[in-house]
Amino acid sequence: MMIKQFLFVLVTLVGAPIVGGLLFGIDRKITARMQGRYGPPIIQPFYDFFKLLGKEHIAVSKLQFVWIYGYLVFMIASLIFLVMKSDFLLLVFLLGFASVCLVLGGFSTKSPYAHFGANRELMQILAYEPVLLLLAIAIYAQNGSFLISEIFRQDKPLLFTLWPLFLAVLYVLTIKMRKSPFDISTSHHGHQEIVKGVTTEYSGPYFALFHLAEWYEIILLLGIISLFWTNPLWVGILIALAAFLLELLIDNITARMTVGWMVRLSWSVGLILGIINIAYIYFTKGVS
Numbered sequence: 001m002m003i004k005q006f007l008f009v010l011v012t013l014v015g016a017p018i019v020g021g022l023l024f025g026i027d028r029k030i031t032a033r034m035q036g037r038y039g040p041p042i043i044q045p046f047y048d049f050f051k052l053l054g055k056e057h058i059a060v061s062k063l064q065f066v067w068i069y070g071y072l073v074f075m076i077a078s079l080i081f082l083v084m085k086s087d088f089l090l091l092v093f094l095l096g097f098a099s100v101c102l103v104l105g106g107f108s109t110k111s112p113y114a115h116f117g118a119n120r121e122l123m124q125i126l127a128y129e130p131v132l133l134l135l136a137i138a139i140y141a142q143n144g145s146f147l148i149s150e151i152f153r154q155d156k157p158l159l160f161t162l163w164p165l166f167l168a169v170l171y172v173l174t175i176k177m178r179k180s181p182f183d184i185s186t187s188h189h190g191h192q193e194i195v196k197g198v199t200t201e202y203s204g205p206y207f208a209l210f211h212l213a214e215w216y217e218i219i220l221l222l223g224i225i226s227l228f229w230t231n232p233l234w235v236g237i238l239i240a241l242a243a244f245l246l247e248l249l250i251d252n253i254t255a256r257m258t259v260g261w262m263v264r265l266s267w268s269v270g271l272i273l274g275i276i277n278i279a280y281i282y283f284t285k286g287v288s
Contacts, residue, residue: 117197
């Protein structure tokens with residue numbers, strides 16, 4: 001049993017960044033076609049990754065590489081918690097620690113662009129973390145446990161009872177993927193006023209580690225979306241892929257919001273939907 005679990009984790013560690021990199025390549029290809037361009041090949045992210053690995057190891061601050069490794073390690077740990085069907089609440093905390101490492105990496109330099117990006121990344125954490133915590137509470141209210149394995153034991157998909165939180169998580173997905181209108185702390189397309197924001201001072205292999213962590217993160221986020229329909233799981237995977245395509249559409253038809261708008265919308269929409277959803281679960285259980 002232990003050997004089987006070890007092999008499963010190993011396959012995840014190797015396969016997740018490959019699939020994540022392909023998804024980023026598909027993202028760039030679809031985005032280019034929406035903008036009337038041909039776009040790079042789908043495997044372009046891998047070309048960029050290995051090119052960055054071949055660059056010189058230069059760090060503006062000695063702490064930079066510590067925090068970027070922390071960002072990667074916590075992101076991988078979060079994904080392992082997901083695939084091992086462990087505690088969802090701890091997964092949310094690990095994901096939060098990963099984001100904090102990215103923020104500290106931005107603050108570890110003297111670049112004003114990195115500092116602006118780090119401040120905005122902090123605001124993004126304040127915007128999406130409460131929604132994920134409410135999702136964890138709702139899962140506990142529904143199943144009586146924070147364990148992801150309990151979700152898979154239920155015959156009724158979470159989407160039937162947690163659809164308001166599903167909408168809130170889609171909102172969070174836009175923030176976590178750094179898509180318009182929430183490409184605030186850093187931008188994949190380099191079209192914002194703070195250039196690359198929190199990652200401005202990362203280059204070479206260290207910037208490659210950032211991209212690697214992002215590939216793990218996209219698989220983690222889509223995995224969380226798929227939890228809303230785990231029986232059968234392939235339906236949840238299709239829902240997650242549909243959500244991914246929806247985010248690409250939103251990215252190409254919206255303009256970037258300000259930080260204040262992002263937080264106000266997240267708290268007014270996401271938190272309200274989450275609180276109403278949890279209250280409804282406890283009310284229906286009390287009635288029954």
